[in-house]
Amino acid sequence: MVSSQASLTTALASGDLRRVHHIALNVQDMQASRHFYGSILGLHELTGNEVPATLRELVAAGKVTNFVTPDGTVIDLFWEPDLTPPDQDPHRAFTRANHLAFDIDPQLFDTAVEVIKQNQVSIDHGPVTRPTGRGIYFYDPDGFLIEIRCDPEAII
Template identity: 30%
Template sequence: MNVQGFSHVTINVSDLNHSLSFYLDVLKMRLVHRGRKDAYLEWGSAWICLQERPEKAKQREQLGVDHVAFYIDEKDFDKAVKQLQENNVEIVRGPIKRGLGWSVNFLDLDGTQLELHTSTLAERMKVWQ
């Protein structure tokens, strides 16, 4: 599996407006896209997605990081998916085309959701705007 680096983190938050003030004003991230229930922010070459999930607030352990995504070149994607399948890794979504790239979400042995993703934030924004 030829993973080339970190792609993004998606974080569940109970109140998007409240969280945005922290990420924008305190951490000085740059807002790239604001949706009804999500926001995409950039911080150097890293990017994150905040997704409003108030129903998770009752289950405190569900706030915070939703999944961790790693960038992988599209030419290596199918081979990586096959490797996951051959090792009986639990795939929870995909492989699917998301925006201009491909994604597959899967669980590690402790149930942490990970993703292999083939596109950049700029490519994702082309389909969101």
């Protein structure tokens, strides 16, 4: 039986959710995606005992790869070789998600832009400068929109 106090709870309180645990993305070409997230974006790929125990069999079978951001958010890439978006034009949204944004130190922003360009990553738009900072939007190997952004540099 549910207590009367539990039945009165209609929403989580601010702070109940502690952090983003992980982000899961379906990818068509696991090797291209591993190269993109690991070698181009520089995220750390989890190996050995770093891999969550619940995913070790899938990782061993080559069906999942895990990366971690510097703040500890895990990005799980699930291999879906038959994955195709409803529309092959990446400028037309094909999911309810808009984009995944990574924050970077303002002094490293131009370097990130050059890395994206040198690796011939498909750029959607940018770099752009706004009151909220600078950003560049580009596509991962499966056409998912990624942003690298930074806060405005401090005025000295």
